[in-house]
Amino acid sequence: MEQDQAKHSGYVALIGRTNVGKSTFLNAIMEAKIAIVSSKPQTTRKQILGIRTTEKGQIVFFDSPGIHKPHFRLNEKMMKDVYASLTDADLILYFIDISDRKQDEFVLSLLKDLKKDVFLVINKIDKFGKGKILQKIDQFKDVYPWAEIVPISALKEISLDLLEELIYKYLPENEGFYPDDELTLQTEKFYVAELVREKVLLMVEDELPFTTTVKVEKITDKEKVLYIRAEIYVENLSQKKILVGKHGNFVKLVGKLARKELEDYYDRKVYLDLFIKVVPNWRNSPTILSQLDE
Ligand SMILES: Nc1nc2c(ncn2[C@@H]2O[C@H](COP(=O)(O)OP(=O)(O)OP(=O)(O)O)[C@@H](O)[C@H]2O)c(=O)[nH]1
Ligand SMILES: [Mg+2]
Structure with a gap:
């Protein structure tokens, strides 16, 4: 049989509930840290x-927020991005966690209306044995006319090559739209803010993962160091107290972790100036939300 030599390219949406491992998958398949990852919801x-x-073509992945019911403008915006990913995609990868007990009727109804090819990606298979994987496939195989069902582990990088092979099969024949060396389209300020937010997420609990965000004000080259000024927003004074910590220890630790990662990223010395700012109700402010996107 003749091999298909033509290039295949297109848009692939990563969709699913929060925490199922969409961003972990993106970073693993890209072999680069594109998106931040955390065990906290709505990362x-x-x-x-x-x-x-x-050499097979170009896949443009849309990593997307986890699907959830929006209660703030921030979350409405997040869900809008989910819909945009679904609408613009040539192929949809619907991620579930192998520990998920039942199917999600809301997501399935979203998918049914689209009439596109959808893969069911069962992630985190490293947590269980073969029996459980077969049982999960059996449970989910008839709830939707999946184009493919692919059990993977994004964390342990199991079956990612197989999944990529299958993706190319479903993409239209064309050369791709972006230069070969382009990995992502985020602004530098946004990416740096995300790296800092990842460290905040690592450290905080309860409502704080939802009520904090990070805005990078300035990145200035000062010859010996790269100076970065970033603000961490919280919604009220008691949240600020938690983030500051005793003698400023909490924010110092966040700063230390973030600086280390930024120094690795830039491969140079970084001075990270962190400020904690109370911005009541920032999650409902259209102005602030649009500033955070920059
Ligand atoms: N054991 C295991 N853990 C995983 C795997 N993939 C992701 N995780 C963990 O699951 C958690 C959530 O991962 P994320 O990649 O942030 O999940 P997400 O789907 O992008 O979450 P949101 O952005 O909140 O929608 C992190 O603690 C990951 O380390 C996997 O294959 N195996
Ligand atoms: Mg994510």
Whole structure:
């Protein structure tokens, strides 16, 4: 049989509930840190592009926020990005966690209306044995006319090559739209803010993962160091107290972790100036939300 030599390219949406591992998958397949990851819910807050170019073609992944019921303007915006990913995609990868007990009727109804090819990606298979994987496939195989069902582990990088092979099969024949060396389209300020927010997420509990955000004000080259000024927003004074911590220890630790990662990223010395600012109700402010996107 003749091999298909033509290039295949297109848009692939990563969709699913929060915490199922969409961003972990994006970073693994891209072999680069494109999106931040955390064990806290609603880590990804807007659509993030990962552009993967190989000799087979170009896949543009849309990492998307986890699907949820929106209660704030921020969350409405997040869900808008989910719908945009679904609408613009040539192929949809619907991620579930192998621990998920039942199917999600809301997501399934969203998918049914689209009439596009959808893969069911069963993630986190490293947590269980073969029996459980077969049982999960059996449970989900008839709830939707899946184009493919692919069990993977994004964390342990199991079956990612297989999934990528299958993706190319479903993409239209064309050369791709972005330059070969383009990996993502985020602004530098947004990416840096995300790296800092990842460290905040690592450290906080309860409502704080939802009520904090990070805005980078300035990135200035000062010859010996790269100076970065960032503000961490919280919604009230008691949240600020938690983030500051005793003698400023909490924010110092966040700063230390973030600086280390930024120094690795820039491969140079970084001075990270962190400020904690109370911005009541920022999640409902259209002005602030649009500033955070920049
Ligand atoms: N054991 C295991 N854990 C995983 C795997 N993939 C992701 N995780 C973990 O699951 C958690 C959530 O991962 P994310 O990639 O942030 O999940 P997400 O779907 O992008 O979440 P949101 O952005 O909130 O929608 C993190 O603690 C990851 O380390 C996997 O294959 N196996
Ligand atoms: Mg994510």
